[in-house]
Amino acid sequence: MLAIMTHRGVGICFKDRGWYPRETDSDGTGIGVDPEEDGVNQRGKFYNKILANVVKGLKVNEDPRQQELTFKILQACPELVSGYALYIFLFTSLPTP
Amino acid sequence: MSYRYWSAVNLTLEPRLASRWIINISVLRTIISFPVPSDCFLLPNSQHTNPSPPPLNTVLSNCLPPVLNKTFLTKGLQSTSSLVQHCTALALTKGLSKLDRILLIFREIATKLEEEEENGQWLRRIHELEIEAEKRVPEFTVIVGMVQQKATGPANEGQTIKMALLSEAGLRLLWFYHKLFPRVVSGIKFDAGKLLLNAFNPSVNSTAGEEVLGTAEVASLQESSTGMDVLRQLHVLRLLKESDQFGWLNKFRQHPILFPQIKTKPSIF
Numbered sequence A: 001m002l003a004i005m006t007h008r009g010v011g012i013c014f015k016d017r018g019w020y021p022r023e024t025d026s027d028g029t030g031i032g033v034d035p036e037e038d039g040v041n042q043r044g045k046f047y048n049k050i051l052a053n054v055v056k057g058l059k060v061n062e063d064p065r066q067q068e069l070t071f072k073i074l075q076a077c078p079e080l081v082s083g084y085a086l087y088i089f090l091f092t093s094l095p096t097p
Numbered sequence B: 001m002s003y004r005y006w007s008a009v010n011l012t013l014e015p016r017l018a019s020r021w022i023i024n025i026s027v028l029r030t031i032i033s034f035p036v037p038s039d040c041f042l043l044p045n046s047q048h049t050n051p052s053p054p055p056l057n058t059v060l061s062n063c064l065p066p067v068l069n070k071t072f073l074t075k076g077l078q079s080t081s082s083l084v085q086h087c088t089a090l091a092l093t094k095g096l097s098k099l100d101r102i103l104l105i106f107r108e109i110a111t112k113l114e115e116e117e118e119n120g121q122w123l124r125r126i127h128e129l130e131i132e133a134e135k136r137v138p139e140f141t142v143i144v145g146m147v148q149q150k151a152t153g154p155a156n157e158g159q160t161i162k163m164a165l166l167s168e169a170g171l172r173l174l175w176f177y178h179k180l181f182p183r184v185v186s187g188i189k190f191d192a193g194k195l196l197l198n199a200f201n202p203s204v205n206s207t208a209g210e211e212v213l214g215t216a217e218v219a220s221l222q223e224s225s226t227g228m229d230v231l232r233q234l235h236v237l238r239l240l241k242e243s244d245q246f247g248w249l250n251k252f253r254q255h256p257i258l259f260p261q262i263k264t265k266p267s268i269f
Helices: A049-057 A064-076 A078-092 B003-008 B019-032 B056-063 B070-077 B082-112 B121-136 B140-148 B157-180 B182-186 B192-199 B215-242 B258-264
Strands: none
Touching: A049 A064, A049 A078, A064 A078, A064 B019, A078 B056, B019 B082, B056 B082, B056 B121, B070 B082, B070 B121, B070 B140, B082 B121, B082 B157, B140 B157, B157 B182, B157 B215, B192 B215
């Protein structure tokens, strides 16, 4: 799992553009992408959609091995961090019974 | 995972003394501590810096995620549980530390690109980041209140260490506020000199402590808190370096330790 998910450009861990959204321009330089455009057109566009779903399924607060995998995936794919930071609180911070 | 979806979900997450909450905020703290991906600021397949900075929301979400908002952090820092207070303070510290690193990198890039104040995109992003971050952090008075809070229970080792940890975390936050939000700090009357006096007095006072504890116990408590005292002093000295409201000359004329130090080594202040 670590081998195919946590090394950029290997397995299902695709190279992303870090904190920049997935490029939509034709020349691939990123120039011309409006950095202000945080709106509808820029949201939800990832290079690593598979890994985005994988980290959502990992039990980060129950199993240390799953936690390690989550951290390594997020470090390899910085584009996923901003969404994930909110996710863990919204869906795993429910009161303990 | 889309930003749009998570932004639409509006749940209240009360800071509370629960194992699940403590684990989650620790995980969040670790994620915030990830290094800034500086490589992404270069143009693809090039060594040239991208003239456009990354989107504001993405940058902010990586240092102060939306969940760490003013309401959440204020409740956490004012919680009746010291553990919740400390966990919240550590998370905020990590966020501000990351913001500090990001601003440093962005300033370096702006300098490298020889940007001008009026139309520099990276400089504009720095300005926007400072303004938005100010909106997300708790009021400065909340941090001051945390630093100035007094122990409520009986004087024992656990209580002493607890107060030393909270005080250290609070002073570190005060330093970050002075460094990152000077406008917020300057708007509030705050005597930074008092902090200096308190920081150079040990957190365990032997004369007061001896009334309820033996001399040996007081010595043991002082030993336990010595490391934290050094850190507290360090934070206060860093804070004073950033502060423009601090006048030391008259305040410390009578202090037996500080005044000789200031006189002989004024450069450290």
